[in-house]
Amino acid sequence: SLGTFVIDALGERFITCLGQSDYSYAYPAQMYYHKRAEGQNTIIANPGLGADQNPTATATIIRFQSTDDEACGILDMTQTNDAFLDAKRGLKLTDNRSRLILQDEITLSAPSQLYWFAHTEADISISEDGKSAILEINGKRMYAAITNGPEEARFSKMDARPLPSSPVAADENYFDNIKKLAISFSAEGNVCLTVEFVPLQSGQQAPPYLCEFVPLSDWVMGDSLI
Numbered sequence: 001s002l003g004t005f006v007i008d009a010l011g012e013r014f015i016t017c018l019g020q021s022d023y024s025y026a027y028p029a030q031m032y033y034h035k036r037a038e039g040q041n042t043i044i045a046n047p048g049l050g051a052d053q054n055p056t057a058t059a060t061i062i063r064f065q066s067t068d069d070e071a072c073g074i075l076d077m078t079q080t081n082d083a084f085l086d087a088k089r090g091l092k093l094t095d096n097r098s099r100l101i102l103q104d105e106i107t108l109s110a111p112s113q114l115y116w117f118a119h120t121e122a123d124i125s126i127s128e129d130g131k132s133a134i135l136e137i138n139g140k141r142m143y144a145a146i147t148n149g150p151e152e153a154r155f156s157k158m159d160a161r162p163l164p165s166s167p168v169a170a171d172e173n174y175f176d177n178i179k180k181l182a183i184s185f186s187a188e189g190n191v192c193l194t195v196e197f198v199p200l201q202s203g204q205q206a207p208p209y210l211c212e213f214v215p216l217s218d219w220v221m222g223d224s225l226i
Contacts, residue, residue, distance in 0.1 A: 034175070036052050052166070061074070061075055072093070087105070094211065098198070114186075119179070129154070133155045144198075146183065153193060154185075
């Protein structure tokens with residue numbers, strides 16, 4: 001699916017892709033969870049029984065820069081959903097490439113329900129206010145924080161299963177070892193959602209700071225190598 005990502009840190013894969021299941025497809029691909037956008041690590045709007053991402057869409061990398069200690073890329077995802085008048089997803093490695101900022105800036109054509117997903121084999125612990133979470137796998141930990149977005153935007157933990165509004169294929173093989181860190185909220189007009197991921201050192205409960213919000217239009221690396 002367009003816009004998906006993975007995160008490797010501290011020798012572990014904290015955000016993962018589901019991959020393929022070992023069976024033949026008896027139903028259209030859009031009915032299988034791991035074939036749908038909701039089964040990947042991306043952002044979708046108003047999912048239902050049909051395809052939750054436009055199957056003919058293309059996404060263009062409109063900016064990519066890299067330096068010794070930073071890197072960023074911005075993807076134009078406007079074609080992926082009819083609810084998007086404009087949609088861009090940016091990923092930025094910063095602080096000597098030790099933390100990741102994932103930012104979605106979207107202009108909606110009508111009031112919509114947005115879903116943000118990140119699949120993981122890690123244990124998920126969500127803070128009381130829902131604005132941060134810790135992922136833990138094999139004793140290694142990753143901090144995730146919603147640093148910018150609508151007040152309604154909060155983390156939740158979900159099974160790697162179809163939404164109630166989604167189709168279900170009777171022969172689907174699900175990934176029971178995987179959960180997903182999720183955000184869901186209603187929005188209209190212009191919306192921006194920023195999530196920051198920071199590996200935690202031993203004994204840390206939170207990183208010493210979180211990055212300030214910067215619009216994608218101002219994401220510029222110094223002394224770009226590419």
